[in-house]
Amino acid sequence: MQKTPNQELLVAAIKDGTVIDHIPSSRIFDVVNLLGLQGLASAVVVGCNLESGQMGKKSIIKVADKFFTPDEVDRLSVVAPGATLSIIRNYDVVEKHQVRLPETLRGIIRCDNPVCISNNEPMPTRFHVKDNATVRCHYCEHEQRLEKVEIV
C-alpha cells in the first residue's frame, strides 16, 4: 500500500515506549482521556484517520517511555477492543498483541442504572462481559452496550 508523506512521519520510530494501533478513529480522544495521555511529560504522537486496508480509516497513538499496566490495558479494551499494542525497546518491537476484553471489568465503567448500589455507595463498579458488545452489571444485572458506556 502507498503511504502518504504524512503517514511516513507518523510511523517514524520511537526508541522506547508503546504503540497503540488500529484504534477506531471515532474513539481516539476517548483513548487519550482514559489513559491520561494529556498529562504525560513524554512525547505522544496521535495520528487520526490514517488509511488502513482492514478498517478503512484507523488511528494510532505512539507514547515514548511509557508501558501500560494491565489495568490501563483493560481500560483501553473497553473503547478499542480491536487495538494492537506494540512494546518498543531500543527501536525494536519486542512484544505485540491484540487488546482483549477481560471477563470482568472492575472500577472502569459506570452503571447507567441510577438506583444501582454502585451509584449510591462508595464502591468500585463491577461488570461481566457477555460478548464483545454487551456488559452486565454484577450488582443490578442491568445490561449496557459497550459502545455507549461511560468511563468512571
Ligand SMILES: [Zn+2]
Ligand atoms: Zn448496576
